[in-house]
Amino acid sequence: DVKVTQSSRYLVKRTGEKVFLECVQDMDHENMFWYRQDPGLGLRLIYFSYDVKMKEKGDIPEGYSVSREKKERFSLILESASTNQTSMYLCASTPGDPRTTQYFGPGTRLLVL
Amino acid sequence: SQQGEEDPQALSIQEGENATMNCSYKTSINNLQWYRQNSGRGLVHLILIRSNEREKHSGRLRVTLDTSKKSSSLLITASRAADTASYFCATRPIPNDMRFGAGTRLTVKP
Numbered sequence: 001d002v003k004v005t006q007s008s009r010y011l012v013k014r015t016g017e018k019v020f021l022e023c024v025q026d027m028d029h030e031n032m033f034w035y036r037q038d039p040g041l042g043l044r045l046i047y048f049s050y051d052v053k054m055k056e057k058g059d060i061p062e063g064y065s066v067s068r069e070k071k072e073r074f075s076l077i078l079e080s081a082s083t084n085q086t087s088m089y090l091c092a093s094t095p096g097d098p099r100t101t102q103y104f105g106p107g108t109r110l111l112v113l
Numbered sequence: 114s115q116q117g118e119e120d121p122q123a124l125s126i127q128e129g130e131n132a133t134m135n136c137s138y139k140t141s142i143n144n145l146q147w148y149r150q151n152s153g154r155g156l157v158h159l160i161l162i163r164s165n166e167r168e169k170h171s172g173r174l175r176v177t178l179d180t181s182k183k184s185s186s187l188l189i190t191a192s193r194a195a196d197t198a199s200y201f202c203a204t205r206p207i208p209n210d211m212r213f214g215a216g217t218r219l220t221v222k223p
Contacts, residue, residue, distance in 0.1 A: 033211065040122075042201060042215035043156075059212075090155070094211070101146060101158045102203070102211055 003027070004105040006091050012111045019078040021108050023091030029103075030096040032074035034058075034066065036087040037107075043090065049074055050096070081112045119202055119217040127222050132189040134217040136202030137182075143205040145178055147187050150199045150216070159187075159200075192221045 007022035023032065031050050035043040035058075045058030047066040055066050063085060067075045074093075078085055091105040120135045136145070144163045148156040162169045162178045162185065169176045175188040189196055199216040206212065 035213070040215060042119075043203075043213035045210075045212060048210060056210075092211075101161055103158075104156045106155045 004091060004093055004103050006089075006105040006108050008108050009106060010109050010111075012113065013078075013081050014113050015082060017078075017081050017112075019081050019110065019112075021076040021078075021089055021091075021110070023074045023076070023093075023105055024072055025074075025093040025103070026072065027093070027095075027103075028071065029093040030071075031094045032068065033092040033094075033102070034064075034074065034076045035090045035092065036060070037090055038087050046076065081110075083112050086110060086112045119200065119214045121217060122215070123218045123220070125220040125222065126192060128192060128194055130192055130221075132192050132196070132219055132221070134187045134200055134219070136185045136187070136214060138185075138202075138204045138214075139183065140204075140206045142180075145176075145185050146203045146205075147174075147176060147185075148201045148203060148213075150201065152198070156201065189219075192219075194221050194223045197221045 004025045013019050033048040034046045037043050044060050046064050047058050049055045049068040052071050065077045089108045092102045094102045118137050126132055146161045147159045150156045160171045160176050162176050173190045178185045197220050199218050201213050201216045203211050203213045
């Protein structure tokens with residue numbers, strides 16, 4: 001079974017702190033994604049990566065950056081956390097074949113005070 | 114902007130009834146997928162339909178795709194209380210990208 005893990009299930013940070021969210025997948029998938037999920041807005045794509053050291057902006061990249069130094073790991077970075085970044089963050093991965101499904105991690109619920 | 118948009122936003126039915134949810138999208142796609150999310154949980158993949166397919170079945174689920182109208186529908190037959198969840202459609206406009214809609218919140222009353 002494909003496994004996508006995220007470093008934390010719950011996280012509480014203060015405004016202005018630098019926050020790292022880690023995602024690791026164990027199936028050698030090329031593509032990895034970061035979404036945030038907010039009530040009534042569904043999942044919105046922040047960034048995605050289709051290869052090591054490659055990244056593409058999604059719909060809402062402002063205030064975020066990402067890092068993909070190794071194929072299995074995709075990190076989401078909040079350089080200076082703000083209260084409007086309080087949300088559920090979901091990581092996902094998928095093979096390069098466009099006919100395949102996406103596999104999600106359990107999510108990280110981030111609260112910025 | 115979001116690629117997929119589900120309709121209705123919320124749906125409440127009695128156990129045993131059928132539930133139909135619709136999804137519209139904006140650009141050409143490789144495939145369209147439906148996911149379920151139970152409250153506070155991660156997303157679970159339900160079914161994938163490719164752009165050259167018109168209908169697909171999986172158990173009590175039936176998905177249709179009309180690429181000329183850029184729309185899809187998910188039908189859950191003989192619904193159960195355990196089907197209560199949020200349902201999302203997701204599209205792959207290009208191979209390495211995937212976008213979701215805001216979801217339909219389905220409540221099945223026993």
